[in-house]
Amino acid sequence: MSIRSLVIGCGSYLPERVVTNAELAERLDTSDQWIVQRTGIRQRHVAADGEVCSDLARNAAERALAAAGVKASEIELVVLATATPDNTFPATATRVQAKLGMTGGAAFDVQAVCSGFIYALAVADNFIKAGQAKTALVIGAETFSRILDWEDRSTCVLFGDGAGAVVLRAEKGSARGVLSTHIHSDGRDYDLLYVDGGPSTTRTTGYLRMEGREIFKLAVQRLAAAVDEALDANKLTARDIDWLVPHQANRRIIDAMGRKLELPAEKVVVTIDRHANTSAASIPLALAEAAGDGRIKPGQLVLMEAMGGGLTWGASLVRW
Ligand code: UT7
Numbered sequence: 609m610s611i612r613s614l615v616i617g618c619g620s621y622l623p624e625r626v627v628t629n630a631e632l633a634e635r636l637d638t639s640d641q642w643i644v645q646r647t648g649i650r651q652r653h654v655a656a657d658g659e660v661c662s663d664l665a666r667n668a669a670e671r672a673l674a675a676a677g678v679k680a681s682e683i684e685l686v687v688l689a690t691a692t693p694d695n696t697f698p699a700t701a702t703r704v705q706a707k708l709g710m711t712g713g714a715a716f717d718v719q720a721v722c723s724g725f726i727y728a729l730a731v732a733d734n735f736i737k738a739g740q741a742k743t744a745l746v747i748g749a750e751t752f753s754r755i756l757d758w759e760d761r762s763t764c765v766l767f768g769d770g771a772g773a774v775v776l777r778a779e780k781g782s783a784r785g786v787l788s789t790h791i792h793s794d795g796r797d798y799d800l801l802y803v804d805g806g807p808s809t810t811r812t813t814g815y816l817r818m819e820g821r822e823i824f825k826l827a828v829q830r831l832a833a834a835v836d837e838a839l840d841a842n843k844l845t846a847r848d849i850d851w852l853v854p855h856q857a858n859r860r861i862i863d864a865m866g867r868k869l870e871l872p873a874e875k876v877v878v879t880i881d882r883h884a885n886t887s888a889a890s891i892p893l894a895l896a897e898a899a900g901d902g903r904i905k906p907g908q909l910v911l912m913e914a915m916g917g918g919l920t921w922g923a924s925l926v927r928w
Contacts, residue, residue: 612785613736613744613776615926617676620772620896621667622653622883629765638761648859652768652884654753660694662703664771665749668892669708672773675900678743680708683775685744686715687732689724689888691917692751693717696807704747713741721801722855722916723791724748724888725772726924729912730789736778747773748888755803757815766857767816768884772892784907784927788841790834791922797826801917827857827915828864834923835869835913842925846870848909850928851898855914856880856890865913877903887916904928 628651629640643649655664665688673680688701701715720727725748732744749771756764779785800822805814831854839845846869854862856879866876877898879890886893891912898904908928915921 609781611737611739611778611780612782613733614779614782614785615774615928616777617672617674617678617775618773618892618896618899619668619671619673619675620770620893621664621671622770622893623655623659623664625654625656626651627654632765636761636764638765643765647766648880649766649884650881653770655751655769661690661692661749661751662694662700662707664751664769665700665704665747665773666707668749668771668773669704669745669747671896672745672775676775678775680710682743683710683745684713685732685735685741686713687718687728687744687746688715689718689720689728689748690750691719691721691724691887692755700749720888720916720918720920722857722885722887722890723914723918723920723922724916725891726789726912726914726922727791727920728888729786729924730791730922732776733786733789736776742778744776745773746776746892747771748890748892750887750889752816752887755813755816762820763816763818766885768886770883770886770889770893772889772896774892774895787925787927788838789922789924790837790841791920792830792834793918793920795918797919800919824858824861826919827861830915830919830921831861831865831913831923832868834921835865835911838911838923838925844909844925849911850875850908851904851910852876853891853894853898853910853912855916856883856894857885899928
């Protein structure tokens with residue numbers, strides 16, 4: 609009997625401090641109207657001084673473990689998706705492991721920027737299907753506020769900090785769980801979205817740089833292809849989808865995907881207005897919200913999709 613990864617708990621954490629568009633407009637040549645119209649973003653959360661990626665991740669993970677009724681000591685695998693680790697090394701996942709009080713299992717980071725959660729889910733799901741772990745924690749956690757050029761209005765208004773986590777458990781012969789994951793990359797587009805620093809180049813952390821319009825066009829094409837791939841692989845159609853939980857980069861991209869799938873707006877989980885783009889954290893933050901408030905119910909079909917720097921992109925279908 610084949611093994612499936614069941615999602616048995618979700619959790620999320622947002623830093624306390626909220627920065628509104630109006631606050632940004634006080635110090636930048638921008639406006640609430642431009643940001644809302646072009647992106648759907650109204651506010652973002654920003655980590656406090658001294659609050660680091662592993663703190664956000666730990667808080668989300670603790671809530672996911674509590675929702676799942678699982679003790680940290682039962683976790684055999686921690687896969688943390690982040691592009692904004694505490695330090696260049698070790699992996700932030702190992703710090704989260706220690707903060708959770710875990711002394712065993714394996715913990716490592718996955719780097720696929722905004723597609724990070726789909727990549728981390730794919731990694732953990734494959735470990736589970738291969739029988740190498742029974743219970744896994746998949747986390748997306750980001751502190752993008754630390755890599756933003758706060759003078760650059762074309763990027764700094766777009767991102768926020770936050771973390772989300774899910775607990776996966778192996779179950780034999782289940783009709784529920786992760787049905788499939790589909791991940792892709794094309795390094796020829798590396799320069800469209802990158803950070804202009806790093807340990808092996810400038811020895812500095814650097815700042816995020818993005819060709820927004822180009823990324824926008826590619827996102828719509830690539831996400832549409834990934835979604836079709838996921839549905840075809842499971843012999844399902846868009847009509848079978850109960851929930852679209854997309855990466856939250858731009859409201860116009862989210863709406864384009866909803867239209868492509870002919871989904872009514874009520875079936876699309878949107879958090880971008882309150883969270884902005886939290887990169888690898890956006891999907892698990894949205895999942896935790898929609899599962900937590902009872903929108904996503906057991907047995908329903910959830911489609912996730914994301915695209916980010918690399919370029920990387922992917923999709924996953926989960927029977928909740
Ligand atoms: O999560 C990873 C993947 N990332 C994405 O998917 C992001 C994809 N891209 C986008 O979401 C959009 O391209 C942006 C929101 C980044 C930009 O929206 P756009 O409609 O593509 O605008 P644009 O870059 O074409 O800029 C239009 C105008 C420009 O002025 P001119 O040249 O027309 O005079 C910009 O300088 O808007 C100007 N602009 C701004 N104005 C006010 C750019 N940023 C701002 C701003 N406030 N914050």
